[in-house]
Amino acid sequence: MSIISLKNIYKSWGDTEVLKNINFECEDGELLVLLGPSGCGKSTTLRLIAGLEIPTSGIVEIGGKDVSDLPPVKRHISMVFQNYALFPHLNVAENIIFGLKARKIPKKEQKKRLENAADLLGLTDFLDRKPSQLSGGQRQRVALGRSIVAQVSVCLMDEPLSNLDAKLRQEMRQEIRSLQQRLKMTMVYVTHDQVEAMTIADRIILINGGVIEQHGTPEELYNYPATAFTGSFIGNPPMNILTPDTQLLQACPSILLPSVDFTAPYLLGIRPEDIEISSDSGMECLVELTEYLGADTLIVCKVEKHSITLTVKGRVAVSAGDQLRINWKVEKIHLFDAANGQRIEHLKGATP
Amino acid sequence: MKSTFQLRYWNHINGWLLVLPAVFMIGLFTHYPIGANIFHSLFSMGTVTRPEVFTGLENYRYLMDDDIFWKVLKNNLVYSMCTVPASISIALGMALLINRNIKGRSLVRMSFFTPTVLPMIAVANIWLFFYTPEYGLFDQVFAFFGGDSHNWLGNPNSALYCLIVMVIWKEAGFFMVFYLAALQQLSPELKEAGLVEGSGGWYYFRRVTFPLLMPTTLFVMVNAVINSFKLVDHLIIMTKGGPDNASSLLLYYIYENAFSFWDTSYAATLTVVLVFILAIITIIQFTVVEKRIHYR
Ligand SMILES: Nc1ncnc2c1ncn2[C@@H]1O[C@H](COP(=O)(O)OP(=O)(O)OP(=O)(O)O)[C@@H](O)[C@H]1O
Ligand SMILES: [Mg+2]
Numbered sequence: 283m284s285i286i287s288l289k290n291i292y293k294s295w296g297d298t299e300v301l302k303n304i305n306f307e308c309e310d311g312e313l314l315v316l317l318g319p320s321g322c323g324k325s326t327t328l329r330l331i332a333g334l335e336i337p338t339s340g341i342v343e344i345g346g347k348d349v350s351d352l353p354p355v356k357r358h359i360s361m362v363f364q365n366y367a368l369f370p371h372l373n374v375a376e377n378i379i380f381g382l383k384a385r386k387i388p389k390k391e392q393k394k395r396l397e398n399a400a401d402l403l404g405l406t407d408f409l410d411r412k413p414s415q416l417s418g419g420q421r422q423r424v425a426l427g428r429s430i431v432a433q434v435s436v437c438l439m440d441e442p443l444s445n446l447d448a449k450l451r452q453e454m455r456q457e458i459r460s461l462q463q464r465l466k467m468t469m470v471y472v473t474h475d476q477v478e479a480m481t482i483a484d485r486i487i488l489i490n491g492g493v494i495e496q497h498g499t500p501e502e503l504y505n506y507p508a509t510a511f512t513g514s515f516i517g518n519p520p521m522n523i524l525t526p527d528t529q530l531l532q533a534c535p536s537i538l539l540p541s542v543d544f545t546a547p548y549l550l551g552i553r554p555e556d557i558e559i560s561s562d563s564g565m566e567c568l569v570e571l572t573e574y575l576g577a578d579t580l581i582v583c584k585v586e587k588h589s590i591t592l593t594v595k596g597r598v599a600v601s602a603g604d605q606l607r608i609n610w611k612v613e614k615i616h617l618f619d620a621a622n623g624q625r626i627e628h629l630k631g632a633t634p
Numbered sequence: 635m636k637s638t639f640q641l642r643y644w645n646h647i648n649g650w651l652l653v654l655p656a657v658f659m660i661g662l663f664t665h666y667p668i669g670a671n672i673f674h675s676l677f678s679m680g681t682v683t684r685p686e687v688f689t690g691l692e693n694y695r696y697l698m699d700d701d702i703f704w705k706v707l708k709n710n711l712v713y714s715m716c717t718v719p720a721s722i723s724i725a726l727g728m729a730l731l732i733n734r735n736i737k738g739r740s741l742v743r744m745s746f747f748t749p750t751v752l753p754m755i756a757v758a759n760i761w762l763f764f765y766t767p768e769y770g771l772f773d774q775v776f777a778f779f780g781g782d783s784h785n786w787l788g789n790p791n792s793a794l795y796c797l798i799v800m801v802i803w804k805e806a807g808f809f810m811v812f813y814l815a816a817l818q819q820l821s822p823e824l825k826e827a828g829l830v831e832g833s834g835g836w837y838y839f840r841r842v843t844f845p846l847l848m849p850t851t852l853f854v855m856v857n858a859v860i861n862s863f864k865l866v867d868h869l870i871i872m873t874k875g876g877p878d879n880a881s882s883l884l885l886y887y888i889y890e891n892a893f894s895f896w897d898t899s900y901a902a903t904l905t906v907v908l909v910f911i912l913a914i915i916t917i918i919q920f921t922v923v924e925k926r927i928h929y930r
Contacts, residue, residue, distance in 0.1 A: 334826050355832040367827035371845045380841070381831030428831070 285310045285435060285468050286331060291340035293326055300326050301492045304340070308485075310435075313462050313469045317479040318489035319515070324472045327489070328438050331470060333357050344436060355385075360429035362439040366421045368413040375400075375409040378427040395431040402461065403427050419450050426458070430465065437462075439471045443478065455482055476516050480504070488512055508625050510618040513551040519580060522557075522590050524550040525620070529586040534565045538610060540617050540628035549623070551616035554580070557592035557608050559600075564609030569600050583608070668909060675902040686899065693903040703904065705879055706887040709794055713883060714862040716798045721805040722854055726847070728806065729813035730839075743814075750808040758871035761800040762787075765872075787873050790880035797868060797881055805861065809854045816850040817843075856919050863912060884908055 284307035291304040301323045308314045316324040329335040331342060333354040342350050349357045360381075368377050375396060382392045400406045403423040413421055422442060429437045442458070443451045459482050462469050473479055479486050480500045488495040488503065488511075495515075496508040507513035513521040524530060526544050542548065567583040567590065578593045583606055592608060600606060617628045675693055680686030697703055728746050732739060749757065764771040765786040773783050786796050820843070828838040866886040869875055875882030875890070882890075885908065892901035 332826075332830060334829065353834070354826075354830045355834070359830065361827070361830045363823045363827060365821070365823055367821070367823040369824065369827075369842055369846075372841075381833070383841075384831055384833035384837050428827075432831075 284308060285345055286314075286470065287343045288327070288331070289341040289343070291327075291330060291342070292338045293323070293330065293335065294338050299492060301330075301337075304489075304492075304494060306487055306494065306497055308468060308470060310468055311466045312484045313459065313471060313482060315479040315483035315486045316470065316472045316489060317476060317486050317515075318474065318495075320474055322489045323492045324474070324489055325440055328440050328470060328472050331357075331436075332359055332361050332438055357436075358434045359436045359438055360432040360434050362422075362425045362429055362437070362442045364441045364444055366413075366425040366445075368421060368424055370413055373410050373412055374405060374416070374424050374427075377413065377424055378405075378431055381428060381432055392431075395433065399427040399430040402430065418446050419454060422446065422454055426461070429467075430461075435468055437467050437469045439469065441472055441474070443473075451478075458482070477518060480516070488515060490515075506625070507551070507616060510549050510551060510623040513616055513618070517553055517555075519554050519591050519593065521551045521553050521616070523618075524552070524588055524590070526550055530588055533567075533585050535563070538565065538612060538615075540612060540615055542617065542626075542628055547620035548626070549618040549620050551618060552590075552610055552614060554591045554593045556614040557590070557610045559592075559594060559598065560607045560609035562607070564607040567606055567608055569602055569604045569606050571602055572598075572600060581606070671902045671905050671909075674899060675906050677899050679897050679899045693900055696900070697903055697907070702879055702882075702887065706875075706882045706884050709880070709882060710863065710884045712794065713798060713801075714859060716795075717801050717805065717862050718855065718858040720798075721802045721809060721858055722851065724802065724806040725809035725854065726813050726851075728810045729817055730843075732810075732814060733817045746810055747807045749804045749806075750811075752804070754804070754865065754867040755871060757800065757804050758868035761796075761803075761868075762872050765796055787881075788877060790877050793873050793877065793881035797872065800868065800872075801862075801865070805858065809858065812850050812854055813847065816847050820846060852919060852923055855923075856916065859915055859919075860912065863908060884911075 286308040288304050288306055291301055292299065293301040304327060316327055318324050326335060330337050331344070333342075333349065333352060333356075337350070340350075341348055344357055344359065354361075369380065372380065378399060379392045379396050382395065387395075396409075397406075400409060403426060405420070405423055405427060408416060408420060413424065416424065422445075425442070439458075443454050446454060455478060458469075458471075461467075471482065480503075483500055485497065485499055486503055487497045490511050496503055496512045498506075498508075503512055503516045507516065507521070510523050514523055526534075526539075526548060531539070531544055539550075565585060567585045569581060569583045570589070571582040573580040574597060575593075578595050579598050580591065580593050581598070581600060582589060582591050584590070590608070613629055615628070617626045618624060619626055676688060676690060677686040678689045678692065732743050732746065736742070752760075763769075767773055767785045767788075768777075768783045770786070772786065773781075776782070776784070784792070787793050824842060825838070828834065828842060833841070863883075864885060866883055866889065869881065869883060869886045873881045875886050879887075884904065888901050888904045888908065891897045891904060
């Protein structure tokens with residue numbers, strides 16, 4: 283059963299249209315990530331679900347009910363904000379049960395839920411502290427605690443980890459994921475970090491410029507990017523997107539290219555990790571730059587005026603200025619229509 | 635190389651040099667006058683023919699028996715008890731109102747703030763007209779509803795309250811500005827968290843907005859209390875403390891003694907009492923109240 287569904291959502295401020303025809307559903311117990319570059323409308327989408335913004339047109343449904351006209355309280359959601367939004371004058375315990383008191387939940391029940399959440403989050407020793415006496419990670423946990431005690435079906439998170447350092451971010455990410463699975467929460471999680479999205483999500487919705495580029499599992503987005511934008515956004519380093527002009531088509535052996543008529547405008551996508559160095563076959567190119575990253579090496583090379591990035595395992599003995607032959611399997615090529623960026627299947631029998 | 639002793643020594647000298655201008659100013663304009671005042675209050679009133687003589691606590695004994703002093707003190711307490719809470723709560727209400735995104739916000743803000751920029755003398759003159767029997771604004775409104783004419787400022791029962799209403803009108807706009815500044819410092823995320831958690835209105839105000847505004851409230855309260863003891867310009871215009879000292883305040887009584895009756899010794903004695911009252915109030919506010927305030 284889909285617990286959240288957005289139907290034909292448009293949102294504009296004045297003349298600027300921020301969201302254009304957003305449609306998606308989120309299943310019960312799923313962790314859905316809204317991913318996209320800065321300013322694409324992720325936060326706006328989340329705030330529409332929360333009821334903190336009203337769509338210009340369209341319908342928001344939660345739990346099968348149209349909630350478009352309901353205030354946030356009545357939508358049975360909880361939310362974790364980017365800056366945690368903890369009340370600075372209240373201690374951790376009061377912060378966590380703030381909403382329960384507001385909703386007049388019986389004292390005994392409040393206490394039970396508080397103890398339960400503090401236990402889950404390892405906050406039992408900090409209940410008397412003020413938010414200013416906590417570390418970033420602990421504050422984050424308090425914000426999570428507020429979500430947990432609410433015992434609502436849907437939890438919304440807007441870049442909850444963006445204020446933490448890299449190591450803590452990874453820990454908290456795993457913690458959120460395991461909590462979400464243990465408590466079977468439905469979660470909508472906003473981030474602009476594709477690594478975060480790939481590791482945590484059941485499904486990802488990739489937004490760009492207010493429209494949905496693709497909605498699918500991390501594997502689908504990685505293996506079958508629906509648009510050139512998805513291809514270049516997912517994966518690190520990003521996918522090479524090449525415009526096949528005559529120079530490239532000459533330089534590139536035809537066995538490496540899909541069998542289509544290149545007089546029509548196409549884009550070729552190939553992931554850096556799908557390219558390998560070859561001694562006898564493939565395309566000639568000139569190494570421009572190498573970066574040793576430990577587990578693998580990143581090589582940027584040039585074919586005429588096209589620049590191609592590849593990664594190879596371990597350390598390789600190439601340096602700038604060397605000639606190199608690169609090779610790939612043709613089925614690794616992602617073909618896109620240059621006019622609208624849409625994916626085109628070029629292999630027989632391949633289904634996304 | 636300087637020894638640590640020398641370094642510390644220099645640190646001290648440096649520190650004192652830095653605070654010296656402030657110490658000098660405060661000493662000259664605050665501490666010396668208080669001391670001189672206390673000293674002066676121990677003497678009898680001097681005249682051209684009779685030099686002042688040391689009389690010890692004679693002035694204070696006289697003060698205890700002075701009915702006008704007690705009346706004026708009581709007036710001032712009533713005046714403070716009414717103007718301080720009323721102007722603070724109206725200021726907070728207006729700030730909350732303006733802080734929302736309402737139409738014509740800047741117009742409302744300006745009209746709330748206008749009384750503050752007017753000089754007290756001008757305000758007093760305007761309200762003098764409001765209170766004029768028969769022709770004044772209030773009497774005209776009353777007349778419209780078939781009421782009688784009132785001598786608002788001439789009646790000992792109403793004179794003080796007329797001043798109180800006017801002062802609230804003037805002060806609230808000023809305090810509103812502080813509340814507005816504080817409200818705009820509050821993160822909108824907190825408000826949104828409140829909305830999601832199920833507390834939009836009164837509960838959120840009571841549990842979050844009001845406690846977070848406490849530092850501002852303390853600041854405003856101290857100012858309001860001090861103002862209620864030190865602002866008497868309007869008395870000179872409107873009632874001159876009358877009728878029968880019904881609207882006189884402590885500072886105005888001091889002014890009368892010093893510059894109408896030229897009894898500077900007794901004025902000094904009254905001033906000592908005023909300073910003492912203000913000191914006590916300030917100490918209470920900054921110790922008892924401050925303890926219960928959350929500072930971020
Ligand atoms: N209150 C507002 N008034 C006008 N424009 C707004 C408002 N809120 C957001 N926008 C615009 O809407 C667009 C999307 O904003 P949104 O906050 O949803 O972006 P985002 O995807 O969350 O970006 P980020 O990753 O930087 O947080 C932006 O171009 C922004 O300028
Ligand atoms: Mg955002």
